[in-house]
Amino acid sequence: MDLVKLYREKINAVPIERSLSLARDLGTILWQNELPVFDLAEIENFLFDQVTHEIKHVIEGTICPDSLLVIATELYSNGGHSRLFERIVAFSGANYTVDLMVNHFHSEEIYQNLRLQCRDIFKGCQSYSDVLNVAHIISRYNKVVTLIHPDDIYNVVCIRLAKKLNPRLLVYFVNHSDHTFTYGVSMADSWFELSKYGSLLDEMRGLTCPSHFLGIPIDKKSYAKKTDRFKDGDNIMMAASYIKFRPSGNMKVDELVVPVLNEFVHSKLTVIGVRPFLDFWWWKLKLKYGKRLKLMYATSHSDYTKLVRQSDLYLDSYPMPGGTAFAEQYMTNGQLCSGLTTKYIGYSPLEKYKRTNARAMLKMIMSLSFKNYYQIDNEMVHYHSPESVKSRYLNVLHDHEENVCSIRDSEYSINYLLENRKVQRIPTKVAIFGFRQVVILLLASDILVFISYLSRNLMYRINVWYKVFRANK
Numbered sequence: 001m002d003l004v005k006l007y008r009e010k011i012n013a014v015p016i017e018r019s020l021s022l023a024r025d026l027g028t029i030l031w032q033n034e035l036p037v038f039d040l041a042e043i044e045n046f047l048f049d050q051v052t053h054e055i056k057h058v059i060e061g062t063i064c065p066d067s068l069l070v071i072a073t074e075l076y077s078n079g080g081h082s083r084l085f086e087r088i089v090a091f092s093g094a095n096y097t098v099d100l101m102v103n104h105f106h107s108e109e110i111y112q113n114l115r116l117q118c119r120d121i122f123k124g125c126q127s128y129s130d131v132l133n134v135a136h137i138i139s140r141y142n143k144v145v146t147l148i149h150p151d152d153i154y155n156v157v158c159i160r161l162a163k164k165l166n167p168r169l170l171v172y173f174v175n176h177s178d179h180t181f182t183y184g185v186s187m188a189d190s191w192f193e194l195s196k197y198g199s200l201l202d203e204m205r206g207l208t209c210p211s212h213f214l215g216i217p218i219d220k221k222s223y224a225k226k227t228d229r230f231k232d233g234d235n236i237m238m239a240a241s242y243i244k245f246r247p248s249g250n251m252k253v254d255e256l257v258v259p260v261l262n263e264f265v266h267s268k269l270t271v272i273g274v275r276p277f278l279d280f281w282w283w284k285l286k287l288k289y290g291k292r293l294k295l296m297y298a299t300s301h302s303d304y305t306k307l308v309r310q311s312d313l314y315l316d317s318y319p320m321p322g323g324t325a326f327a328e329q330y331m332t333n334g335q336l337c338s339g340l341t342t343k344y345i346g347y348s349p350l351e352k353y354k355r356t357n358a359r360a361m362l363k364m365i366m367s368l369s370f371k372n373y374y375q376i377d378n379e380m381v382h383y384h385s386p387e388s389v390k391s392r393y394l395n396v397l398h399d400h401e402e403n404v405c406s407i408r409d410s411e412y413s414i415n416y417l418l419e420n421r422k423v424q425r426i427p428t429k430v431a432i433f434g435f436r437q438v439v440i441l442l443l444a445s446d447i448l449v450f451i452s453y454l455s456r457n458l459m460y461r462i463n464v465w466y467k468v469f470r471a472n473k
Contacts, residue, residue, distance in 0.1 A: 003029070003423070003444050004037050006437060011043060016050045017128040020153060023047060023183075025430045027151030030181035033423050034248065037181060039206035044186040047153065048160040051131060062140060063166065068096035069141040071124060071159075073149035075114075077107035077300050078273075079241060080216065080324030081176050085147050086110070087217045088174060089117050091390045092145065092397075101137070103155075109300075125154040131161065138162035138169070143397065145172045150182035159187045172397060174214065179320075179344050190396050194323065196346020212396050216324050216347065217389040218331040220381060228369045230313045230336050232264045237308055237335075239272035239325055240317035241298070242279050248424070251319035253281060256340050259358035260315065260365075261289050270294040270311065272304060308333050313365065315339045316354060323347050327384055336368045349379040422446060426453035428460050 007026040011019045023043055030037055070089055075082045092098045098117065103124035105111040115121065125134040131154070138144060139162035148155050163169045173188035178198025185205050192214040193199045202211045245253045261269060274282055274295040286293055299307070308314065314329040316322050316339030327348035329335035339354045340361055353372065355361040373380075382388050423445035430453070432438060442450045 002440050006440055016054055019047060020128055023153040024151050027153055027183050028427045031150040032425050032427055034421050038204040041186045041206050044156055047157050051157055051161060064140050065142055066097055067099055067141055068092050069099050069101060069144045071101040071146045071148060073152045074104045075102055075110050078298050082110055084176055091393050093117055125158045131158055134158045135161035139165035142168050143170050147174045147176050150177050150180055153183050156183045156187055197344045214392055215383050215389045217386040218328050218384040220331050220385055230365055233266040234312035236267055236269045236313045237311035238315045238317055240322045241273050242275050244317040244320035247281055248319040253318050256318045257285055259362060261292060263362050268292050272296045273298045330373060331384055338365050349376045349383055428456040
C-alpha cells in the first residue's frame with residue numbers, strides 16, 4: 001500500500017525522535033481504518049535498533065522477582081478497555097505484587113480504584129526523551145502485562161529495550177483491540193485475544209509467540225426480570241463508543257435502527273455514546289424519528305448502568321459490535337438482547353441471538369425469552385465469568401498448559417481484509433510532513449474525509465499554538 005510504503009521510507013530517513021512520532025501516526029491511521037496491513041514488525045525492529053544505537057550508557061537495575069508490571073496507554077471512565085484493565089490488575093494481585101504504568105488517567109475514580117490494588121504507579125513513555133528512564137523501570141520486572149493502545153509504539157520500544165536490559169523479562173500482550181492493527185508483535189512472548197475474530201486475524205499479524213483465548217470478564221448477577229417478552233411500546237437501548245456506529249464500507253446503522261423503529265411504532269430507542277452535533281450518520285435518523293430516537297453523549301459506567309436498567313431490550317451496536325457491552329446486558333443486567341450479525345464475531349455466545357438481516361432480527365426479537373438464554377448459561381459462564389477468565393489468564397502467566405476455548409476451528413473467512421480499502425478516517429493529530437503525503441492521503445481516502453481531516457487538523461494546530469502563546473505571555 002502506497003501510504004504505508006511512504007511512511008516506511010520517511011521513518012527510515014529521519015532522526016529517531018521524528019521516526020517514533022511518524023510511526024505512531026501510521027499506527028493511528030491503521031488502528032482507525034480497515035486497511036489490509038496487520039504486520040509492521042519490521043518498523044518495530046528498525047526503531048528498536050535505532051534506539052539501541054543511540055543509547056550509549058546502560059544502568060543496571062534491581063530485579064523485583066515477585067512483582068508484576070501492568071502497562072496501559074490511557075484509561076477512561078467509560079468503555080470496556082478500562083474495566084478489562086482493572087480485572088487484569090485484580091487477577092494478577094492474587095499471586096504477585098502489582099505495579100502499574102499508565103501514560104494518562106482520564107478518570108480520577110479509575111485512578112483511585114487502582115491505587116488501592118497496587119504498590120506503585122509509574123508514568124509511561126510519551127516521547128523519545130522518556131525512553132531510557134521508562135525502559136529501566138520496566139527492566140526491573142520478570143513479567144510484564146500490556147494493554148496498550150494499538151498505536152503506542154513508544155511503550156513497545158521501551159519494552160524491547162527493557163528485554164535487552166533484562167533477558168529474563170517475559171511480556172504478555174492482552175490485545176484489547178483485537179479487531180484492528182496493533183503494534184507489539186515483536187515484543188510479545190504470549191498473546192491474548194478476546195474473540196474468535198481476533199484469533200483469525202493472528203494469522204495475518206506475523207506472530208511468533210503462542211496466542212491464547214482470554215475472553216471478556218463479566219460478573220453474572222441475579223436480577224429481577226421486568227419482562228420475559230418484548231412488546232411494542234417497551235424501551236430499547238443501544239450503547240457504544242461513537243466510532244462503533246460510524247459507517248463501515250456499505251454497512252450503516254440505518255440498517256438496524258430503521259426496521260426496529262418502523263416495526264415497533266410505540267417504542268423509543270435511546271443510544272448512548274453519540275456525539276449528536278458531530279456524528280452526521282445519525283442526523284437523518286433523528287429528523288425522521290424525532291423524540292422516538294434519543295441520542296446521548298457517553299456517560300460514566302454507573303450512570304450508563306442506571307439508564308440500561310430502564311430499558312426492556314438491548315440491541316448491540318452496528319456496524320461494530322460492542323464486545324463487553326452486549327454480553328454484559330445479559331450477564332449483569334438481565335436484558336433481552338439481539339442485533340444484527342457483523343463480520344466481527346466470537347466475542348460472546350450471546351451472538352447466537354443476533355441475525356444477519358433485519359427481517360430475521362425482528363422475528364428473533366419477538367420470540368426472545370429468558371428460556372432461550374437458559375440454554376446458553378453454562379457457555380456464557382465459561383466464556384465470561386471472572387473465575388473462568390482468571391483461570392485462563394493465570395494458567396498462561398504461570399506457564400501451565402493452556403486452558404482455552406476452541407476458537408480456531410471456524411470456517412469464517414477474513415479474506416475480505418486483503419482487499420484494498422479506502423481510508424475512512426484520518427485522525428486529527430496525524431502530522432503533515434510533505435506534499436507527497438498529502439497527495440497519497442487524498443488518493444487513499446474520499447475527498448470529504450480529507451477535507452474533514454484538514455479542517456480538524458488546522459483547528460487542532462491553532463488551539464496548540466494558542467495555548468503556547470498564552471503560556472508564554
